[in-house]
Amino acid sequence: MPLNLPVDLDPENATAHPRPGQVLLYAGGLSEPELLIPYGACAFACRNGQLSGSHVITLSGHDSRLAQIGGLLLTSGAQSLRLEVPASSGDGEAR
DSSP: OBOOSOOOOOOSSOBSSOOTTEEEEEOOSSSOOEEEOOSSSOOOEETTEEOOBEEEEEOOSOHHHHHHHHHHHHHHOOOOOOOOOOOBOSSSOBO
């Protein structure tokens, strides 16, 4: 998902092979800044070669939904996306 804005961050524990649900932030360089949201096995790359992004978010508990969304993207093209941070339960953990 292209970010369409400059991102001035150095990579931190960057990877090119995230697991499903491990959202990567790629700050740019060989390609434009973007978020990668893998829904299956993945090798992050562009025409110029392998890219590595910083793991910034983990989407958990919805692996089958991620695969459904990935299939929809392949068959129907770009879709709207909204990410929300759930309210805290009072113990410091977002739910």
